[in-house]
Amino acid sequence: MTEYEIACQGKSRFPTWRAAKKRANQIRREGGPAMRPYPCDFGPHFHVGHRPGHANYLRHGQPLEPTP
Ligand SMILES: [Zn+2]
Numbered sequence: 547m548t549e550y551e552i553a554c555q556g557k558s559r560f561p562t563w564r565a566a567k568k569r570a571n572q573i574r575r576e577g578g579p580a581m582r583p584y585p586c587d588f589g590p591h592f593h594v595g596h597r598p599g600h601a602n603y604l605r606h607g608q609p610l611e612p613t614p
Pocket of ligand 1: 586
């Protein structure tokens with residue numbers, strides 16, 4: 547599997563950011579995960595999802611605790 551197939555081909559594509567955001571809101575309303583629209587790296591369109599490298603919280607199973 548190429549990066550293109552993972553990051554673009556296998557996902558829904560949206561022609562505009564607004565269309566992608568509309569879909570993201572719909573998913574959220576239906577009880578789905580919080581998604582966000584982002585511009586595709588491979589073409590002039592948008593996807594909805596978790597951008598690779600963006601979800602950096604709880605990466606090691608430990609929540610970040612603020613120092614007192
Ligand atoms: Zn794409």
